Amino acid sequence: MNFRFLAIALTISWLAIFVFLPHLLLVNTSLLTPHLEHLAVWPATLDNFQKVFTPLYLSVFLHSLELSAIATIICLLIAYPFAWIVSAHTSSVRAWLLFLLVLPFWTNSLIRTYAIKILLGKNGVVNTIMTGLGLWQEPMQLLYTEFAVIFGLVYLLLPFMVLPIYSSFDKLDPTLLEAGRDLGAHTLQRFARIILPLTMPGIIAGFLIVFLPAMGMFYIADLLGGAKNLLLGNIIKNLFLVARDWPLGSAFSVIMMSIMALMLLVYARVNHYVQRRGGLDDQNL
Amino acid sequence: MTRTSRWFFLMAVFIYLYAPIAILVVNSFNSSKYGHSWKGFTWKWYDKLLDNNALMQAFWHSLTVGLLAASFAAVIGTLMAFSLYRYRFALKKAAGGMLFIVMMSPDIVLAITFLVIFMVLGIQLGFWSLLISHITFCLPFVVIVVYARLNGFDGNLLEAAKDLGAGEARAFFTVVLPLSMPAIVSGWLLSFTLSLDDVIVSSFVTGPSYEILPIRVFSMVKIGVSPEVNALAALMLVVSTILVLIAQLFIRKGKNQ
Amino acid sequence: MNKTLLMTLLLLITGAVQAEEKVVVYNWSEYVDDSVLEDFTKETGIKIEYSTFDSNEVMYSKLKLQRGKGYDIVVPSTYYISKMAKEGLLQKLDKSQLKNIRNLNPDLLNKDYDPGNVYSLPYLWGSTGLCYNADEVEPASVTAWKDLWDPKWKGKLLFTDDVREVFHMALRINGHSGNSEDPAHITQAYELLKKVIPNVLVFNSEAPREPYLSGDVVVGMNWNGEAVSAAQENPAIQYVYPKEGAVFWVDSFAIPVGAENVKNAHAFIDYMLRAEVAKLNTEYVGYATPNQAALPLLEQSTRENPVIFPPEKIIANGEFHRDIGNDALQLMHDYWQKLKAGQ
Numbered sequence: 001m002n003f004r005f006l007a008i009a010l011t012i013s014w015l016a017i018f019v020f021l022p023h024l025l026l027v028n029t030s031l032l033t034p035h036l037e038h039l040a041v042w043p044a045t046l047d048n049f050q051k052v053f054t055p056l057y058l059s060v061f062l063h064s065l066e067l068s069a070i071a072t073i074i075c076l077l078i079a080y081p082f083a084w085i086v087s088a089h090t091s092s093v094r095a096w097l098l099f100l101l102v103l104p105f106w107t108n109s110l111i112r113t114y115a116i117k118i119l120l121g122k123n124g125v126v127n128t129i130m131t132g133l134g135l136w137q138e139p140m141q142l143l144y145t146e147f148a149v150i151f152g153l154v155y156l157l158l159p160f161m162v163l164p165i166y167s168s169f170d171k172l173d174p175t176l177l178e179a180g181r182d183l184g185a186h187t188l189q190r191f192a193r194i195i196l197p198l199t200m201p202g203i204i205a206g207f208l209i210v211f212l213p214a215m216g217m218f219y220i221a222d223l224l225g226g227a228k229n230l231l232l233g234n235i236i237k238n239l240f241l242v243a244r245d246w247p248l249g250s251a252f253s254v255i256m257m258s259i260m261a262l263m264l265l266v267y268a269r270v271n272h273y274v275q276r277r278g279g280l281d282d283q284n285l
Numbered sequence: 286m287t288r289t290s291r292w293f294f295l296m297a298v299f300i301y302l303y304a305p306i307a308i309l310v311v312n313s314f315n316s317s318k319y320g321h322s323w324k325g326f327t328w329k330w331y332d333k334l335l336d337n338n339a340l341m342q343a344f345w346h347s348l349t350v351g352l353l354a355a356s357f358a359a360v361i362g363t364l365m366a367f368s369l370y371r372y373r374f375a376l377k378k379a380a381g382g383m384l385f386i387v388m389m390s391p392d393i394v395l396a397i398t399f400l401v402i403f404m405v406l407g408i409q410l411g412f413w414s415l416l417i418s419h420i421t422f423c424l425p426f427v428v429i430v431v432y433a434r435l436n437g438f439d440g441n442l443l444e445a446a447k448d449l450g451a452g453e454a455r456a457f458f459t460v461v462l463p464l465s466m467p468a469i470v471s472g473w474l475l476s477f478t479l480s481l482d483d484v485i486v487s488s489f490v491t492g493p494s495y496e497i498l499p500i501r502v503f504s505m506v507k508i509g510v511s512p513e514v515n516a517l518a519a520l521m522l523v524v525s526t527i528l529v530l531i532a533q534l535f536i537r538k539g540k541n542q
Numbered sequence: 543m544n545k546t547l548l549m550t551l552l553l554l555i556t557g558a559v560q561a562e563e564k565v566v567v568y569n570w571s572e573y574v575d576d577s578v579l580e581d582f583t584k585e586t587g588i589k590i591e592y593s594t595f596d597s598n599e600v601m602y603s604k605l606k607l608q609r610g611k612g613y614d615i616v617v618p619s620t621y622y623i624s625k626m627a628k629e630g631l632l633q634k635l636d637k638s639q640l641k642n643i644r645n646l647n648p649d650l651l652n653k654d655y656d657p658g659n660v661y662s663l664p665y666l667w668g669s670t671g672l673c674y675n676a677d678e679v680e681p682a683s684v685t686a687w688k689d690l691w692d693p694k695w696k697g698k699l700l701f702t703d704d705v706r707e708v709f710h711m712a713l714r715i716n717g718h719s720g721n722s723e724d725p726a727h728i729t730q731a732y733e734l735l736k737k738v739i740p741n742v743l744v745f746n747s748e749a750p751r752e753p754y755l756s757g758d759v760v761v762g763m764n765w766n767g768e769a770v771s772a773a774q775e776n777p778a779i780q781y782v783y784p785k786e787g788a789v790f791w792v793d794s795f796a797i798p799v800g801a802e803n804v805k806n807a808h809a810f811i812d813y814m815l816r817a818e819v820a821k822l823n824t825e826y827v828g829y830a831t832p833n834q835a836a837l838p839l840l841e842q843s844t845r846e847n848p849v850i851f852p853p854e855k856i857i858a859n860g861e862f863h864r865d866i867g868n869d870a871l872q873l874m875h876d877y878w879q880k881l882k883a884g885q
Contacts, residue, residue, distance in 0.1 A: 003454035007368040012376055014361060015383040018421045022398035023386070025405060056876060060883040082298055085291045097295070099533075104302050106525040108482050110499055111518040114506045115305030118312070122757040125308055141697060143758055144744040155301070208389075216393035219484055223506060226744030227703050229883035233393045233485070238882070240397060240489070242599040242705075243875035244606070250401075253394045260389060338580075339592055400607075410608055493566050493604070493612040496593050504571060504594055508749040 023257075030250035039246045048251035057235075061252070064232045067146060068214040071153035072161075075210050076203065078154070079161035083202075086162075087169035098166070105159050113223050116152050117143060120224070144226035152220045157213065161206040168202030201271045208263050215256060232256060306522065313515035330516040337513060340501055347481055347498035350412070354419035355476035359469050361420065362427025362476075367461060369428070370435040371443070388425040392485035395422055400489045411492030418490050419483065423476035430475070434468035435461070467535055474532040478525065564589040565806040568604070568613040570793065571596055571748050572768075573666070575826035582813050588806045596747040597704055598622045605631055611800030614807040619791045621706070621865040623662045624655040626796070632661040633799045639808035642815035645835035650792065655864065662794035663811060666767075666829040669852060669860065670707050670789040673700075673764030675754060677778040684761055686785035687711045691734075695741040700754070700762030703747035705878040706863060707763070707789050708735065714786040720861045723870040732877040739881055754779050766849050770828030773849075781849045788852075788860040792832070824850070 030048055032040035051057060086097045104112065119125050120142040127139040142148055172195065180190045218233035229235050232252060239249030313331070317324035334340065368374070369381060387395065399418040408414050442464075446456040462469075484499045491500055505514050571594035579590050595601040598619050605616060610631045618626060626632050637643060646664065656662045674684050683689060690699055701708055710720035712731035722728065742762075744753055751772035753759035764772075769781035795811045797804060813819060820833035821840055830851050831837075837845060844850060852860075 003452065003457060004368075004372060007364045008372060008374050010361060011365045011368045011380055012374075014365075014421075014424075015380050018399075018402065018417060019383040019387055020379075022402035025401045026394075026398050029401060056880055059885055060880060063883060063885075078298060081294060085295060100299060101302070103526065103529065104306055106478060106529050107306065107518070107522050108499065108502065108525075110484055110502050110506055111309070111514070111521060112305060114514060115309045115518070117506070118308055119305050125304075139757075141743070141758075144753075145697075155305070158298075158302070212389070212391045216391035216485060218393065219503060226742075227746060227882070228742075228744075229879060233391075235879060235883075236393055236397065237488075238879060240400070241603045242597065243872075243879065244599070244603055245872075245875070246401075249397065253397050256391060256394055260391070264389070342591075404607065409611060410604075411612065492608065493568055493593055494591055496591075504596075504748065507596070508571060508752065 026250050027254055029246055030254045032247045034245045034247045039244065040250075048247045049255075051248055052251055052255060057248075060229060060235060061232070061255075064215065064230060064235065067149060067230055068153070068211055068232070071150045071157070071214050072207055072211040074150065074154050075158055075161040076206065079158060079165055079206060080199075080203070083162050083166035083169050087166055087172075098163075101162060102159050105156075109156055110219060110223075112156065113152055113220060116148070116155060117223055120148050120151070143224065146225065146230065148224040149221050149230055152224045153214050153217065156217070156220070157210045160209045160213075164205035164209065165199060165202040168199040168205075172198055198274060201267070201274050204263075204267045204270050208260075208267055211263070212256075212260055306518075309515050309518045310522065312512065313519040315512070315515075318512060330512040331520075334513045334516045334520075339496075340498075340505070340513070340517070343496050343498045343501035346495055350415050350419055350497060351477050351480040354416055354423060354480045355473045357416070357420045358423035358427050358476045359473040362424050362472060363431050363462075363465065363469055365424065366428045366431035366435060366465075367457060370432055384425040384428055387422060388429075392422075392483070396486040396489035399486060403490060409492060410490055411495045414490045414492065415487060415495060415497065418486050419480045422483070422486060423479055426475050426479065427469070427472035430472040431465050431468045434465045438464055470535045471532055474528060474535070478528065562589060563587060563803075563806060564591055565614045565803050565810050566591045566593075566612065566801075567615045567810065568593055568595060568601060569615070569617045570594060573617070573793075573827055575822045578814075578819055578822055581819075582810065586806075586809060586813070588803075588809065590810075599705070602626065605798055609800060610798040611802070613798050614801040614803045615810055616796055616798055617665055617793050618662075618796060619793050619863060620653070620655045621863045623794055623796060624865045627656065627661045631799055632796045633801065633804070634660050635663065635797065635811075636804075636808060639805070640812045640815065642812050642817075645815055645817055645820070645833045647832050647834040650832040653792075656794070662796040663815065664792050664794045664832040665814065666823065666827065666831060667790070667792040668766045668829040669783070670702060670704075670710075670763060670765055670791070671769075672762075672782045672784050673750075673754060673769050673772075674761040674780055674782075675757075675776075675778050676780050678760040681780065681782075685782060687715050688786070690741065690762065691738050693741075695761060697741065697743050698760060698762075699738075699741045699743055700750060700759040700764070701742050701745050702750060702763050702765070703745040705874050706866075708878075708881075709874050710789045710861070710863070711763070711784075711786075714861070720787075720789060721864040721866055723866045725870070725873055728870060728873050728877070732881070735877075735881055736885070739884055742884075745882065751779075765829075766852075767828035770847070770849055783852065783856045783860070788856065790857065790860045790862045792862070 029040050031044045031046070033043060033045055033047070035041045052061060086094055089097065117124075121127070122139050122141065122143065124143070126142060127136070130136040131139055176194055176198070177190060180194050185193065215231055216233040216236075218231060218237045221228060221230040221234050229238065236249050236252050236256075239245045239252065314326050314328070315323055316327040316329065365380070365384075369377065390398075395418075399414070399421070403410060403414045408417075442460055443456055446460045447453075451459065482499065484503060487497055487499055488503065491497060502514065502517065565588055567590055569592065573594075579592060583589055595604070598621075601616060601618060602622055602625075605613065605626070606629075623632070640663070643663065650664050650667065651659050672684050672687070672690075674681070683692070709728065709731050712734045713720050713722050713727060716727070716730055716734060718724070718727045718731075743759060746753060749768065750764050751768040754764070754772050755775055764781060766781055769779060772779040773781075795814065797807045797811075801807055814823070815833065817833060817835035817839060820831045820836035824831040824833075824836065824840065825844060828850060848856070
């Protein structure tokens with residue numbers, strides 16, 4: 001028993017037992033028959049995946065994807081200019097701005113969600129201010145709506161979108177822009193032909209890091225969306241903990257993992273492309 | 286964009302990020318229960334918070350799991366990073382892939398895989414299931430930080446140690462460990478915060494006898510208007526800010542070395 | 543420095559596994575007077591580890607997952623008592639350790655969900671009915687379940703986060719029993735519920751009074767006890783028994799089969815069955831107690847409050863929940879997923 005053996009054995013056995021095996025079991029469960037008492041029983045079946053695509057569940061599934069996608073796109077729209085502006089500053093200002101960006105994210109995310117609940121309530125701060133200023137005739141229903149869920153998702157996930165985009169701006173070679181200018185490209189052309197393609201790996205990495213967790217954050221929909229089944233996470237949680245349909249819950253999880261794999265593939269492709277064209281390093285993830 | 290409009294944009298984003306937190310902190314001193322209007326300064330929510338036994342117990346449980354999970358993740362993660370950095374072995378690629386999966390998988394999927402494995406292995410949901418799952422989801426972050434550090438230093442140092450007759454273990458403890466300490470510490474801090482903040486995995490793998498803070502806070506927050514939550518938020522904000530500053534200090538120190 | 547760290551870790555580990563006299567209670571959220579729990583520990587020295595659930599389904603799942611281990615006391619509703627007893631998740635109560643049984647009202651004992659009270663003893667009972675804020679809503683406009691379907695409530699209602707209660711309501715409107723197992727009835731109920739879903743703003747079973755109190759919701763379903771607590775803070779919040787009949791339920795103490803502190807669990811139940819403790823709980827949470835010895839101790843206003851203790855006629859018009867079997871439940875859950883997604 002030497003050190004080398006121990007270190008390798010620990011690495012492999014931990015990952016095998018607590019990562020590989022559980023994922024394998026999850027895939028296996030998604031292929032079993034649901035049973036209210038014994039959770040999942042043989043025989044194997046593809047029914048669960050079929051069920052996901054029946055009208056009953058498909059619309060729920062698509063709607064949850066749509067909400068997460070909207071939240072991700074809003075994150076992107078805020079994060080992209082933010083990262084761009086930050087990257088244009090001197091390095092000490094940059095460090096401060098980034099520090100301020102991530103500081104709130106070290107506070108418990110539930111507590112920040114609760115803060116949003118107070119902000120958006122019928123008698124909350126936003127309504128008080130807007131009616132006080134006379135901009136709204138009467139308080140608007142903000143809490144327990146899809147708007148509140150998207151607001152919360154963007155709030156919690158914004159830093160995760162900014163950081164990868166920032167890092168691709170950071171790596172952007174200014175001489176390329178100068179070359180573009182020298183060759184007579186105007187602002188929009190420079191953006192579309194140089195800046196956007198070269199920051200694309202950052203955008204996709206950000207999309208990946210935001211979109212996937214956004215689908216899973218059931219507590220946002222529970223607290224801000226009135227406990228409706230708005231996100232994939234709520235559906236999975238309900239299937240596991242309320243309806244006790246583990247095979248169907250597993251099928252949804254397997255689909256979620258497939259989406260992840262697909263997005264990683266796209267990311268790898270784009271990164272590869274940009275590396276060849278722009279000579280950048282693969283260090284966004 | 287002009288200079289002013291850029292600053293305006295930055296300010297707007299920061300207001301978006303900080304306004305909700307500011308409201309919480311202000312309300313934690315507001316004697317009005319519903320926090321719709323200011324009814325005078327008070328410490329009473331903090332008093333009530335300290336009197337809330339269930340909450341304090343959950344807090345200690347969280348602290349215990351957080352400290353242990355971060356420490357185990359730091360130890361195991363460092364060994365993993367070292368193995369991946371130094372040795373060639375079968376399944377090395379697979380091990381890297383597994384860590385990547387843990388890092389990228391949405392929490393909800395991880396939570397379910399943990400739940401399934403604990404059921405199959407017959408591990409009771411409670412302290413141990415929490416600890417194991419927290420260690421596991423912290424691991425990739427420790428590995429990445431430590432691996433990057435190992436990659437950054439001179440491989441000759443290890444060879445020199447071996448030439449001087451040190452065994453693998455000795456070389457690890459006398460050369461690798463001290464050199465990667467700043468990385469290990471920042472990995473530890475990262476793990477500790479991840480563990481304290483986790484809601485999704487914990488709500489699946491926690492058991493009756495071991496309720497932890499996020500789960501307790503979740504039910505408090507669901508129940509609704511309870512100003513103790515504001516007080517708790519303000520306290521946690523202070524604690525986590527201090528932790529982040531310490532972490533920054535270590536990272537700086539690591540960079541300077 | 544390493545040594546101190548190690549010592550701390552060791553201390554933490556030993557602290558985590560240290561044995562002590564305790565009882566692990568798994569109850570509905572907001573369902574006990576906290577001072578009762580403290581007094582129990584003070585008197586007996588038994589520590590209470592208390593956690594909460596917000597639906598029978600979640601409680602059942604957790605218990606089922608752990609094969610009846612982990613908890614010493616659970617508080618399922620009637621229909622889950624029979625289901626869980628049938629599945630071997632509960633253990634028989636030792637009546638010799640429960641001398642305060644004599645305090646209970648015989649009318650609420652020996653029911654079909656647990657003949658002879660072998661597995662359970664009632665803790666509190668109550669109803670699910672209509673609730674509204676009289677400052678915002680014309681009382682005459684909410685008298686029946688059907689009134690919730692009025693399009694003017696679009697995006698305004700609160701529903702309890704409970705599949706059985708919501709379906710019960712629709713089944714009753716359609717003129718069926720709230721315990722119907724007929725798939726056709728359930729599907730018909732779903733079709734009806736689909737129409738009311740645009741009106742539903744929030745599902746809440748943790749503390750349904752809060753959205754009423756915070757002003758986010760002005761009308762919807764509620765539990766009588768939550769409505770009583772809400773009315774104490776804001777008298778405009780009213781509770782009515784719907785014309786089609788309210789949903790009634792009894793929540794009972796039971797001991798899971800794998801409980802580790804069986805003796806303490808009995809001590810806990812017996813303590814909760816004391817007349818003065820039952821009085822405190824009823825006054826605090828606003829639900830009716832089956833404890834007839836506690837009735838004389840209650841304030842007259844509480845005892846005669848029809849929201850807490852409904853008149854015979856109202857009870858006769860309503861219906862208690864029963865177990866409906868796995869197939870019917872599964873079907874409801876499938877529809878429930880969809881309803882909760884707003885579809």
